[in-house]
Amino acid sequence: MGNLDPLGLTRRGLIRVSSALLVVAALPQKIWATALRPETAFQTTTLEATFDALGGVPQASDGIIFSTPDIAENGAVVPIRIEIDPSVLPDVSKLYVIVEKNPNPLAAVFQVPPNTPPYAETRVKVAQTGNLYAVAEANGELYMMQRETKVTLGGCGG
Amino acid sequence: MASRMRIRAQLKDDYCEVKALMRHPMETGMRKDQSGAAIPANFIEDVQVLHNDAVVVQAYWGAAVSANPFLGVRFRGGAQGDVVKVVWRDNHGDSGSGETTIR
Numbered sequence: 001m002g003n004l005d006p007l008g009l010t011r012r013g014l015i016r017v018s019s020a021l022l023v024v025a026a027l028p029q030k031i032w033a034t035a036l037r038p039e040t041a042f043q044t045t046t047l048e049a050t051f052d053a054l055g056g057v058p059q060a061s062d063g064i065i066f067s068t069p070d071i072a073e074n075g076a077v078v079p080i081r082i083e084i085d086p087s088v089l090p091d092v093s094k095l096y097v098i099v100e101k102n103p104n105p106l107a108a109v110f111q112v113p114p115n116t117p118p119y120a121e122t123r124v125k126v127a128q129t130g131n132l133y134a135v136a137e138a139n140g141e142l143y144m145m146q147r148e149t150k151v152t153l154g155g156c157g158g
Numbered sequence: 159m160a161s162r163m164r165i166r167a168q169l170k171d172d173y174c175e176v177k178a179l180m181r182h183p184m185e186t187g188m189r190k191d192q193s194g195a196a197i198p199a200n201f202i203e204d205v206q207v208l209h210n211d212a213v214v215v216q217a218y219w220g221a222a223v224s225a226n227p228f229l230g231v232r233f234r235g236g237a238q239g240d241v242v243k244v245v246w247r248d249n250h251g252d253s254g255s256g257e258t259t260i261r
Contacts, residue, residue, distance in 0.1 A: 036218075037204065038218065077224045078224075079228075081230070103188060104222065106220055106222075107219070107220050107222035107223060108218070108220065108222070109219075110216075110217045111215070112233075115234050115235065116214050116232070116234065117234065119230075119231060119232040120215075120217075120230070121228070122223060122229055123227065123228050124222050124223055124224060125186070125224055
C-alpha cells in the first residue's frame with residue numbers, strides 16, 4: 001500500500017509544494033521584463049518570419065522618416081533614427097527596427113503612449129550589406145520604410 | 159555590472175528630448191573568445207524612460223543593439239526641473255538606471 005504510506009505521501013506532497021513554490025518565486029521578475037516583449041518576433045531568423053510574427057508584410061509609407069548611413073564603416077555601430085510625420089501617419093504606437101541580414105532581424109521595439117511622439121534614435125549592429133526597415137504600427141496596421149546600408153566591416157566580428 | 163549612465167533631458171519646441179548612453183557589453187551570444195569558447199549572450203532586453211515616474215517610452219531590445227547603447231527619445235508635457243529617468247534590465251536580470259532633471 002505505497003500510496004497510504006504517510007511518509008511517502010508527505011514526501012511527494014513536499015516535492016509538489018516546493019516545486020510549485022519555485023515556479024511562483026521565479027515568476028515575478030520574469031513577468032516585468034517579458035510580459036509584453038515580443039519574444040517570438042525577436043527569435044525569428046528571416047525577414048519573412050519577422051514580418052509574419054509582427055502580423056504581416058507592412059505597407060510602404062512616406063510618413064516614416066528613416067535615417068541611416070548609406071555606408072557604414074563599422075557595422076557594429078550603425079546610427080539609426082526613426083521619426084513619424086503624424087499628418088501622414090497618425091496614431092503610431094510602436095516602432096520596430098529590423099535589420100534584414102542579421103541572424104535575428106528584429107533589433108528593437110519602441111512603444112509609446114498616445115501623448116508621446118513616436119521617435120527613436122539608437123545604434124545597431126548590421127552584419128552585412130542589406131536593407132534596414134523601420135516599421136510603424138498604428139491602429140493595428142503595419143507600415144514601413146526601407147533603406148539600404150552598405151557595410152564595409154561586419155557587425156558581429158570577433 | 160550596473161554603472162553610471164550618461165543622461166540628458168532638454169526642452170525643445172513642444173517636446174522634451176532625452177538622450178542616454180548606457181554601459182553594457184551587449185553580447186550576442188554568437189561571438190567566441192580566444193580559446194574558441196562561445197561568449198554567452200548578455201544584452202539589455204527592456205528599457206523604460208520615465209517622466210516623473212510615468213512611463214513615456216517602453217523599449218524592448220535584442221542583441222543587435224550596439225554595445226554601450228545609445229537611446230534618443232522624445233516626450234511631451236515635460237517642464238524644467240522635472241525628473242527624467244532611464245531604467246534598463248538585461249537577460250541576466252541585471253539592471254541599471256540613470257536620472258536627470260529637464261533643462
